Amino acid sequence: MTLRALRALTVRELKRWVRTPTAIIASVMTPFFYLLLFGQAFNIGKFLPSGNTPAVLAAFQGAPDYYSYFSAGMVIFVVLFSSLFIGANVIFDKRLGYVKKLTVAPVPRSVILGASVAAGVFRCLLFGGLVFGIALLFHQIPGLSGLTVTAPVTAISVVEIFLAMTFLAAAFTSLFITLGYVIEQIEAYFALVNLVNLPLLFSSTALAPATIMPSWLRYIANGNPITLSINVLRENLFPYAGYYTYAPEIYLGILALFAVVVVALCVRVTVGALSPR
Amino acid sequence: MTNPIVTEDLEKVYPGGTRAVAGVSIEVHPGEIFGFLGPNGAGKSTTVGMLTTLLKPSGGRAFVDGLDLRTETDRIRRRIGLVFQESTADDQLTGRENLELAAAIYDVPPAEARTRMARLLEEMSLTQVQDRLVKTYSGGMRRRLELAAGVIHTPRVLFLDEPTLGLDPQGRAGIGQVVRKMRDDFGVTVFLTTHYLDEADLLCDRIAIIDHGQIKVLGTPAELKDKIGGDVLTVTPQQAGVDLEPILRAVPGVLSVQRHESAYRIKTPQGESITPTIVEACFAAHAPLASVSLKRPSLDEVFLEFTGRAYREEEGPSATDMALRMNQFRGRKR
Numbered sequence: 001m002t003l004r005a006l007r008a009l010t011v012r013e014l015k016r017w018v019r020t021p022t023a024i025i026a027s028v029m030t031p032f033f034y035l036l037l038f039g040q041a042f043n044i045g046k047f048l049p050s051g052n053t054p055a056v057l058a059a060f061q062g063a064p065d066y067y068s069y070f071s072a073g074m075v076i077f078v079v080l081f082s083s084l085f086i087g088a089n090v091i092f093d094k095r096l097g098y099v100k101k102l103t104v105a106p107v108p109r110s111v112i113l114g115a116s117v118a119a120g121v122f123r124c125l126l127f128g129g130l131v132f133g134i135a136l137l138f139h140q141i142p143g144l145s146g147l148t149v150t151a152p153v154t155a156i157s158v159v160e161i162f163l164a165m166t167f168l169a170a171a172f173t174s175l176f177i178t179l180g181y182v183i184e185q186i187e188a189y190f191a192l193v194n195l196v197n198l199p200l201l202f203s204s205t206a207l208a209p210a211t212i213m214p215s216w217l218r219y220i221a222n223g224n225p226i227t228l229s230i231n232v233l234r235e236n237l238f239p240y241a242g243y244y245t246y247a248p249e250i251y252l253g254i255l256a257l258f259a260v261v262v263v264a265l266c267v268r269v270t271v272g273a274l275s276p277r
Numbered sequence: 278m279t280n281p282i283v284t285e286d287l288e289k290v291y292p293g294g295t296r297a298v299a300g301v302s303i304e305v306h307p308g309e310i311f312g313f314l315g316p317n318g319a320g321k322s323t324t325v326g327m328l329t330t331l332l333k334p335s336g337g338r339a340f341v342d343g344l345d346l347r348t349e350t351d352r353i354r355r356r357i358g359l360v361f362q363e364s365t366a367d368d369q370l371t372g373r374e375n376l377e378l379a380a381a382i383y384d385v386p387p388a389e390a391r392t393r394m395a396r397l398l399e400e401m402s403l404t405q406v407q408d409r410l411v412k413t414y415s416g417g418m419r420r421r422l423e424l425a426a427g428v429i430h431t432p433r434v435l436f437l438d439e440p441t442l443g444l445d446p447q448g449r450a451g452i453g454q455v456v457r458k459m460r461d462d463f464g465v466t467v468f469l470t471t472h473y474l475d476e477a478d479l480l481c482d483r484i485a486i487i488d489h490g491q492i493k494v495l496g497t498p499a500e501l502k503d504k505i506g507g508d509v510l511t512v513t514p515q516q517a518g519v520d521l522e523p524i525l526r527a528v529p530g531v532l533s534v535q536r537h538e539s540a541y542r543i544k545t546p547q548g549e550s551i552t553p554t555i556v557e558a559c560f561a562a563h564a565p566l567a568s569v570s571l572k573r574p575s576l577d578e579v580f581l582e583f584t585g586r587a588y589r590e591e592e593g594p595s596a597t598d599m600a601l602r603m604n605q606f607r608g609r610k611r
Contacts, residue, residue, distance in 0.1 A: 008381030016369040019410075097365035104329050105382045106354040276333040276350070 005107045009115030013089070014122065031078040031131045035138065039070045040145060042207070061209060062240020067145035071135035072233040073206030076226055079128040079165050080200065083172035084193045086120040090180025091189055099181075099274070109271040113177060117263070120173030121166060128165045150238045157236035160248050164232035167255040168225060174266035181273040200226055228255050279343040280304045281434045281466040282311070282328060288336035289323050289490075297323040299490035300337065305434075305468060305483075310460055312481030313470040314576070320490040321470035322362070325438050328468070329359050342433045355383070358432035358465070360423045362439035368412035372403050372422050375411060376429055383430035390429065397425040400462075401455060417448030421455060428459060435459070437469040441476060449473075453480050474576040484576075486583055493583040502574045504582070507532065508548030509572045512555065513540045519564045528558050548573070 017024070045066030048055050056065065063069035093099050102112050132147070139146030151157065176193070183189045201207070203217060204226035210218045221227050228251045235248040282305035289298040298320040305311045313321045326332035328341055330350040339346040341353045366375050373394065380390035398404045401421035411419060420440065427435055437456065441449040457480065460467050471477050477484050478498045485495040494501060514521055517539050525534045525543055530551045532544040545551050548571045559566050 004384060005382045008378050012367065012370065012374075012378055015374070016367070019369045097361050097363040098367065100331065100361060101359075101365045102382065104331055104354060104357070104359050106351055106384075107382050276330055 002108055002111055006111050006115050006118070009102075009107075009112065010118045010122075013116060013119030016089075017119070017123065027082065027127065028130065030081070031074065031127060032134060034074055034078075035071065035131065035134055036144075039067055039074065039135075042070070043067060043145065044208070057240060059209060059211070060238075061205075061234055061243050062150070062238035063234065064148045064150055064238065065145065067135075067138075068148045068238065069209070069234070070207065071131070071147040072237055073204070073230050074135070075128050075131045075233060076165070076168065076229045077201055077204075077206045078131045079124045079169050079229070080172055080226060081197070082124040082127045083120055083169055083176055084197055085176075086116065086123070086173050087176035087178075087180030087183075087193075088186060088189060090116065090177055091183065091186050094181075094184075103274050109274045110267050112274065113174070113181075113267060113270040116177045117170060117173050120177065121169040124169035124173065125162075125165055128169075151236060160236055160252060161233050163252055164229040164248075164255060167252070167259040168229045171225065171259040171262040174263045178266040178269050178273075181270050200224065205230055225255060225258050228258075279307075279340075281307055281342050282340070282468060284324075284328075284337065284339040286337035287324065287327060287334055287339050289320075289327055289332060290335040297490055298327070301487070301490070301492055302337075303485055303492065303495065305466060307466055308460065308464050309482040310456065310467040310469065310480055312477040312484040313468070313487055314472070314474065314477045314484050314580075315470075315487040316472055319487045321472075321487060322438055323490075324487070325359075325436050325468070325470055329357055329436050330354055355430070356433045358427035358430065358435045360420075360427045360435070360437045360440055362442050364416075364419050364423065366411045366414075366419050366422050366426070368414075369410065371408050371410055372398070372414070372418075373407040375422060376426055379426040379429045385430050393429055393431075394425075397429065400458065401425050415448070416444050417451055420444060420448065420452055424452070424455060424459070428463065428465060431463065432465060434466045434468060437467060439470055439472070441471070441473065449476065456480060474580065478576050486580060488584045494579070498576065501576065501579045504579065507544055507546035508574065510543040510545060510548050510552065510555065511540055511568075511570045511572070512543065512559070512566050513568045514559065515565050515567045521559060521564055524558055524562045524564065525555065528555055530554075 043066050045056060045060070048059060053064075057063075060066060060069040063072070090099070099112075135147035136149075137146070138144045139148070179189060179192060183192070203220045204224045205221055206226060210221045210227075213221055231244060231246075231251045232248045232255070235244055235251075282303065285302050287298060287301045288296070290296050301320070301324060303311075313324065315321050323332060327334045327346065328339060330346070330353055334346065342356045344353050344356070346353065366372075367378070370378065376394045376397070377390070380387075380394070385393065395404075398407050401424065403418060403422060403425070406414065406418065411422065414422065424437075424440070427437075440456065441452050444452065453476065456467060456469070459465055469481070481498065483495065483497050484501060486493045486501075494504065496504070512521070512525075521541055522534050522536060525531055525541060528551065530545050530547060532546070534544075535542040543555070552569060552571060556566055556569065
């Protein structure tokens with residue numbers, strides 16, 4: 001019963017999404033432009049003495065160039081970015097009475113949240129994967145930098161990267177969907193999203209290495225869940241002995257714990273928001 | 278057989294102190310169409326909200342299909358169907374997909390769901406459009422789809438909150454027919470709220486008039502009208518200047534006579550049987566009549582009688598207004 005409802009509600013979310021092609025095209029274009037414009041323009045590797053491989057490797061945590069370093073960060077940032085707007089659907093669903101319709105149905109409240117999270121995670125993974133693909137493909141286009149992977153691709157590295165994206169997506173989609181249940185005004189929601197979005201990005205190592213940050217920011221950056229996920233990616237893509245404090249499995253474990261705590265809190269809040277008052 | 282809805286002094290006080298429902302006690306009988314009639318803000322939707330587990334009662338007791346509202350919300354949810362005043366059909370899904378979703382969340386076995394869907398689509402005249410996205414549906418089609426979704430799991434009680442709000446007269450008539458047919462075919466008990474007097478009159482077996490959170494009067498439409506004390510007969514003489522009043526007053530069964538310009542308003546308990554006597558009496562007094570009209574008392578008058586004010590929409594935003602606004606918003610988007 002529960003599984004059937006979960007599947008049906010998840011499929012509903014995805015169908016609504018697929019049937020809004022404008023939104024999909026726009027969401028694909030956003031990371032594409034990040035990769036094409038920001039990454040190419042912001043190539044801070046140019047400031048390093050050319051040909052000095054050890055210096056480049058040291059600057060970018062083992063990545064062979066800034067663009068590769070940045071692409072790994074961008075994959076994770078797009079996962080976060082895709083999760084931000086999912087809560088807006090909830091606000092519309094509330095206004096259109098869809099949430100009320102579910103509330104009076106004999107569906108466990110956690111399934112209502114679970115379906116939105118499942119659909120959200122799916123979207124995040126899809127876009128994260130897409131960014132990965134585009135970054136790799138840029139190698140084929142003359143005049144553009146692309147993502148260079150210096151480690152052999154193994155099943156373990158693929159699974160670890162997949163899990164890092166999934167844990168992060170699960171935590172943030174739950175968080176923003178729950179915000180959608182709690183907040184009534186769409187304007188307030190977007191204001192909050194913007195408040196969370198950029199600080200999270202800039203206090204992570206997505207765009208710039210922690211080594212160039214002031215020490216207070218470095219502490220924040222090293223604990224930022226965005227950084228933790230990126231660490232799993234970078235350690236798997238560009239192994240670099242001595243830089244990382246922990247093995248990717250440890251970062252994954254911390255991320256899993258973070259996701260479990262966030263999701264559990266969100267379930268509590270959502271169940272409360274959906275209970276008769 | 279237990280009454281599908283029983284409430285005892287049901288009460289709802291919202292945070293902030295508004296007493297939306299102030300002690301409602303009703304019994305709805307199996308298989309009847311029970312109407313909750315009242316202006317916006319009277320407490321109709323709040324009562325439905327409590328009976329459908331959306332809102333927590335602040336006081337009193339209520340039983341839905343014999344189950345206690347306070348302790349058995351989950352079992353109640355399986356046994357009730359609900360159509361909200363705002364359109365809740367998913368407009369990015371097709372009609373059929375909407376029904377499939379409803380069947381899944383109410384866990385109707387797939388084979389049974391297919392048969393029921395085919396039958397409901399047919400009954401709601403939606404078979405031709407079942408694979409179209411709901412955003413292309415008219416207001417009436419949406420409503421019928423929502424009704425179909427509301428009964429896909431064969432509920433014991435079907436709640437309809439303002440089922441015809443925002444529909445044109447044709448759409449309203451269609452919904453009325455469908456609601457009655459569902460009651461007749463599936464034996465479902467229907468609890469509906471409306472602020473359309475004529476709709477309550479035509480559709481409901483019994484009506485409760487609610488105002489300021491309290492039931493003012495309850496009975497069949499005919500009983501309520503009888504409480505007004507009979508019919509109104511209006512007669513006009515052929516020649517002006519004749520005073521008919523003494524002649525009319527002399528007819529046995531006439532309660533009162535009022536003159537309005539050239540016409541006379543006669544109140545009487547039995548309008549049909551007294552009409553020939555009145556016509557004859559006037560003819561015999563050499564004051565033949567030009568016209569006679571008989572009016573059964575309407576619910577408008579019932580409402581006036583029991584709430585002390587004329588029936589009209591109240592000021593101020595309400596859930597109903599919100600729903601209307603949402604419909605406009607949706608219309609503009611298309």
